[in-house]
Amino acid sequence: MEHHTSSYEPKTRRARWWDERLPVARLMHGQFIDFPTPRNLNYLWTFGAILTFVLAAQIATGVVLAMHYQPSGAGAFDSIEHIRRDVNYGWMIRSFHAVGGSMFFLAVYIHLFRALYYGSYKAPREVLWIIGVLIFAVMMATAFIGYALPWGQMSFWAVTVITNLFSALNEVIPGLGTVVVEWLWGGYAVSGTTLNRFYSLHYLLPFVIVGLVILHIWALHVVGQNNPTGLEIKTRSDWVPMYPQAVAKDSVGLFAFLILFAWFVFYLPDYLGHADNYIEANPLVTPPHIVPEWYFLPFYAILRAIPSKLGGVVAMFGSIAILVFVPWLDTSRVRSAKYRPVYRWFFWLLVITCLALGYLGAKPPEGAYVYWARVFTAYYFVHFLVVMPVVGILETPKALPKSITDAVLGGAGAPKTAAAAPERR
C-alpha cells in the first residue's frame, strides 16, 4: 500500500546513524514486515516467495557450475560429465540446477494460473501482471539457451529448431530471416560459436530477471495483494502484517515445495531430461524424435499444429504475447472466478487445454495428434479472444461478501443477500 508507512524504530546508535543516511532497514521493515497482507490468502499465494527462492538458488548453483563448465563446442559435453563425476558435490549442484529449471517452471505455471483464476491481473494490477509476463518470457529464453549448454544431441537440435523459427521472417521480407539466423548462429549452421554466445547470455539474463522481479514486487507493493475474494483491503480487520503471518505461511509452502524439489534432485535427477542429451551433439544426425523440455511442450504443440511455417511461429509467440492483453480482454466486473459460476468452467477448460497441448507436444506430429493439437490450439486462442470478453459481459456473478473479514468470519450479522459491491474496474 503506497500510503503505508514503516513502523521501523532504530534501536541502537549505529542503526540511527544508518537510518539518517541510507534507510534500507526502514524500507525493508515497511515492505516485508509491516506490509499489510490480506488475512484470507491461501497456499497458492506462497508461490511468489517460492519463485524468489528458486531464482536465487538457480543463480547460486549456476555461478558454481560456471566455475567448472567449459563453454566451447569441443569441451562443453565432457565438462558436464566432469562436473557430475569429478567435481566435489558436482553431481548434486548440477542436479539442483537442471532440476531447478523444471521446478522454476512448475512454480511459475501455478503462480500464473492462480493469477488467472483469481483475476489478479485486473485493475489496478495490469502493470504488475505485464511485468510478470515479461519475466515469464525472459525465463523461457534463459531456460532455452541454458538447455543448449550441455551440448548433447537434444541441446544441439533444440537450438537448431528454435533458432530456425526466425528464418520464417523470410516469408515476410525475403532474405531477412537468413540474415537474422546467421547473425544468431555466427556462422551458416549452429556451431561452437553459437554455444559461446549462448553461455554469455545465460549468465546475463538471470540478472535481467532479478531486475524485473524487483519491479514486479515493487508494483505488487504499490497496489497490494489480491486475495481469493478479489476484494480490496478496506478495514484494519481485513489484513495482517506480512511478518509473522504471511512469512510463516510462505515458509510452510516453501518447505513442502523443497521436498518435491529434493526428491527429484536426489532420486530422479534425469527423469525430467531426455536420454538423447547424453549423446554428444552431432550436426549430421537428427534424433528420431525431437522434443523440448516438458515446460515448453504446450507451445511446441501450438507451433506444430499450424500447417504453415510463419503461421506456426506467429501462433507460438502469439500464445505468450496474448497474455499481455488479458487485463483488457476480461470484461467481468468481478475479479475472482470463485464468484463467477460460468467463467469458472471455462477456466478449467483452459487448464485442461494447456495440459492436453503439453501431452500432444510430446507426441509425433502425425494423424490424430495433429488433429487434436489443432482443436486445443484453437480453444487456447478462443478462450482469451472470445470467452474472456463475452462471458464477462453475459455472466451474472454470485453475490460477493461485503469484505475480506466477512468472507473469513462468515459475515456474522450481515445477511447473505446484502448487495454485492462489484469491484470498480
Add this chain to the structure above:
Amino acid sequence: MAREAEEPDRRDFLVLAGNAFVAVGGAVTLWPFIAQMNPDAGAQAMASIELDLAPVKEGQAITVLWRGKPVFIRNRTKEEIATAQAVALDDLPDDKARNDGLPESDPALDSNRVSQGRENWLVLIGICTHLGCIPKGQALGDARGDYGGWFCPCHGSHYDTSGRIRKGPAPRNLEVPPYEFVSDTKIKIG
C-alpha cells in the same frame, strides 16, 4: 515572452542538433557490438570441397559436410528420375527451383534441380526448410516419406525424389547448393 516571436529559435536548433548527434553517435557505437555476432572471417572463408562420385552406385546416396551443413548427393534410379519429371508444377506447394546456380524465378521442374545431362545426380543441402532438422532418406533402411525422397522426422515434412516439398509444414524445396562437375565423376561444391 519575447522569444516566442522568433520560433524556431537557436535553442531549438541546439536541442535538435544535440539529439541528432546522440542518435547518430549511439547507432555508430552500437553497430560493432551487433556486427560482431555475424559469421566471422573463418566461417566466411567458404572453402569449396571437391569429391569423387565414382563409388556412389545407382540408388545410393552420400552425405558430405560443406560450410557446416550436410549436403545430400543421391545417384537416382531411372524410376526416381521418371517420377520426378512426371510431376506437374501445380502439384508442388513451392513452385520455385531453389537452385543457387539458376535465377530465383525458375520453376521447380526436375530439370532445373539437376545438371543438364547428369539427371541422375541430385545434390541438395540436407536441411529441412521448416526448422532445420536433417531429413531421413539417405541410408538404405530409412523412411523416405510418401513421395520416395526424404522425410523429416521432426515435424513430418515429405520431400519427393527431386527434393521438392510435397506434404508437411516445410515452406520450400530443399536448396540446391552451387556446384559443378569438374570431370565426369568429380564434383566441386561451393
